[in-house]
Amino acid sequence: MTSPIEAATPVNGYTTKRIGLLILPQFSMMALAGASEPLRAANRLSGKTLYEWTLLTESGGPVSSSSGIEIQTVPIDQAPEVDRVFVLASLDIEHQKPPKMLRFLQRAASRGVTVGALSTGTFILARAGLLEGKRCTLHWESIGQFAEEFPTIEVTKELYVNHGNRWTCAGGTAAIDLMLAQIALDFGNPLAASIAEQFLHARIRAPEEHQRMSIQWRFGIHDRRLTAAIAAMEDNLENIVGIEEIADRCNLSHRQLERLWHQHFGMTPKKFYLELRLNEARRLLRESTQPIASIAYSCGFVSASHLGAAYRRVWGCTPGEERRKFDDAHS
Known part of the structure; x- marks a missing residue:
């Protein structure tokens, strides 16, 4: 029997989207969950493998989040081919300039891969030279620091920004909204709305909404x-x-x-x-x-x-x- 979601969502003849999540030490578990859980829910609700994702670091192995939780990762030199790649970072971003990761991102962008960042991962995209002439965003606490380091890059206080195949996001729960927007573009609004309901996410927020509570x-x-x-x-x-x-x-x-x-x-x-x-x-x-x-x-x-x-x-x-x-x- 076809589920209501399958009936409402045009996923016949789909191609699985492959996502790389580049993890830096002290990353945010909230942002990781916000990025990966909508993809998992899309697969479950559709009954199809719409998305596959791989957790990547420069050297592979365990990496600790800002809350001390460790996850296992794959080294980037063993990364599968991906259609999109997102950098996840949070604390201690000032000195993070991982050379292999920067080159990986540069090569991906040169192949036309969609490149993005969650929370302070936007710093890494900028350090890779991938945000020149682009609008971007990141967590509100780090906007001033970002503007000092990259005065020529336009930075906003929006929840997320999509400009020229560069998706940047404030992190936290805004990662859910960014991923739901991508799912809606890939497989239609009904599927994205059903995922939002699964997460008790009362509405999919527009990108231009402000990050901070009023x-x-x-x-x-x-x-x-x-x-x-x-x-x-x-x-x-x-x-x-x-x-x-x-x-x-x-x-x-x-x-x-x-x-x-x-x-x-x-x-x-x-x-x-x-x-x-x-x-x-x-x-x-x-x-x-x-x-x-x-x-x-x-x-x-x-x-x-x-x-x-x-x-x-x-x-x-x-x-x-x-x-x-x-x-x-x-x-």
């Missing part, structure tokens, strides 16, 4: 003037905007903004802005190996000592102590 939800506020002010602060963590200018952008006087801020947050806008910058510094100290001076500049401080003084007042330790404590706890 400011209203994150801060529990509904005043549009406050959300506009916070958006201005978050968009200017490095190049600090004066509170007077922020108030003006929100059609408020400085005094009105101060009063609203005390009412909703119990502090001044200036202190709130500082805490946003210090929170970003704390994240970078814990999740990157950037020098402290570089972190200071990217968070709007004029020097490492300027950051250190503010950091100690708020967190009770220096940036260097913060980094050592976090490293010791996760070693």
Whole structure:
């Protein structure tokens, strides 16, 4: 008996799509599941082998995710022929420039293979020279770092981007949306919609949707003037905007903004802005190996000592102590 999915989905005479998933150490298990599970579900629901996928690393063998879970992989010099290849990365991306992987990607692209990346894997595509003249995206936390390293490449805050046979994605659950979009292109919308329902994924999100939860939800506020002010602060963590200018952008006087801020947050806008910058510094100290001076500049401080003084007042330790404590706890 033909299943409703098979009847609704034109997969007769199909050709199996072969996918290579290039894994870097400290990759995200969420992104891996988001990339591979829709392919598995497509095969199950259609009753056909629509997709095959291979997990690849430079040398093969086990590789650990950011959560410490190990998976087994195939070395790239034993990789089967693939129609598409995606790079999966997450933490510790600053120093990842694997030469064999870069050459593998360059050769694949030269053959017309679709090349993509999930989360911070976009750095690897760019380091391979495969994003020149392309729009791309990656996880919102790393967009500023990416823009510094590749100032000529257009980077967006969208969930995923398909530009010129280059698919890039913010990672996390956005990997599901990217793969569902590919499945819809390959085998039709009904199959993609059925997979989304299997995963309780209420809707397939459009690529241009923003990655982050809305400011209203994150801060529990509904005043549009406050959300506009916070958006201005978050968009200017490095190049600090004066509170007077922020108030003006929100059609408020400085005094009105101060009063609203005390009412909703119990502090001044200036202190709130500082805490946003210090929170970003704390994240970078814990999740990157950037020098402290570089972190200071990217968070709007004029020097490492300027950051250190503010950091100690708020967190009770220096940036260097913060980094050592976090490293010791996760070693």
